[in-house]
Amino acid sequence: MVYFVVFSVTYMLTLMGNAAIVCAVFCDQHLHTPMYILLGNFSFLEICYVTTTVPNMLANFLSETKTITFVGCFVQFYFFFSFGCDEGFYLCIMAFDRYLAICHPLHYPAIMTTHLCTGLAAFGWLSGFVLFIIPVALISQLSYCGSNIIDHFICDPVPLMALSCSKSHTTKIIYSTFNTIFMVGTFMFILISYALVIFSVLRIPSATGKRKAFSTCASHLIVVILFFGSVMTMYARPGSEKPLEFQKVVTLFYSVITPLLNPLIYSLRNKDMKAALQNVFFGKLICSTNEAHL
Structure with missing residues (x-):
């Protein structure tokens, strides 16, 4: 019951925080820019991502069968790993957007058009669902004729492959290679984007301009470090055997804790987002109160 209460509260706070950002971006005209549109999509993606596992985990806390x-x-x-893959691509797209805005500010409106922003947003949503067909197809074709107990709180591929009674060396190599290429590729893209951003920011003459440029990137960089740090620790080392308890803790961090922290990181460090949240929620509350008095 303690776990159920703790993770129920965590789940509800995650939904509320990310939904607040989605509502703020949708309702506030000042946030109808590519940077915030991508952030709104990313927050909605977080809601989908956490919903694929936490409700089932909460049900298992109260169930005796846990099947x-x-x-x-x-x-x-x-769905869990497709949404996770989409997160990686969205972090790349958001890094690319910051690169264009800071390194090419004069050409930014002409390059980051509504058409391109919509295309990038659609690519971020669809890419994971296409790519993860291969790992799921490979692992589902293995033979499962022994123990059927998954020592995990989600259907993670590592314990699933451990349950297989068929030789899965080729599948493990393909899966590990797939993960490594995806994670290293996306992470390197983000690093290169921000290296170019830093070089560009350092050339800005005013200290105020530098501070403003860094502040717009800091939130995104923190999210990148949290997400890729935990995921690469878990999946980017082919052949490394990690203790089951360690696997569960790391999975818990990137599947539950990171989606909870993201709204706090983006809203607390962003003045425009804080103002939009206040206008959307407190502004509507004040308007509703005034209408009631009238």
Whole structure:
């Protein structure tokens, strides 16, 4: 019951925080720019991402059976890691947007058009669902004829492959290679983007300009470090055997804790977002109160 209460509160705060950002971006005309549109999509993606695992985990806290069907397990596996893959691509897209805005400010409106922003947003949503068909198809074709107990709170590929009674060396190599290419590729793209941003910011003559430029990137960089740091610790080392408890803790961090922290990071460090949240919620509350008095 303690775990149920703790993770129920965490889940509700995650939903409320990310939904608040989505509402602020949707309702405030000042935030209808590519940077905030991408942030709104990213926050909605976080809601989908955390919802693929936490409700089932909460149900298991109260259930005595704690079972999941074979199909249900792989459906959870597919959606959870597809949304996770989408997060990685969205962080790349947001880094690219910051690169254009800071390194090419005069050409930014002409390059980051509504058409391009919409295309990048659609790519961020669809890419993970296309790419993760291959790992799910490979792992689901393994033979499962022994123990059917997954020592994890989600259908993670590592314990799933450990349950297989068929030789899965090729599948493990393909899966590890896939993860490594994806994570290293996206992470390097972000690092290169921000290296160019830093070089550009250092050339800004005024201290105020430098501070403003760094402040717009700081929130995104913190999210990148939290997400990629935990995910690469878990999946980017092919052949490394990690203790099960360590795997659970790391998975818990990037699947539950990171989506909870993201709204706080973006809202607390961003004056425009804080103002939009106040206008959307407190402004509507004041208007509603005044209308009631009238």
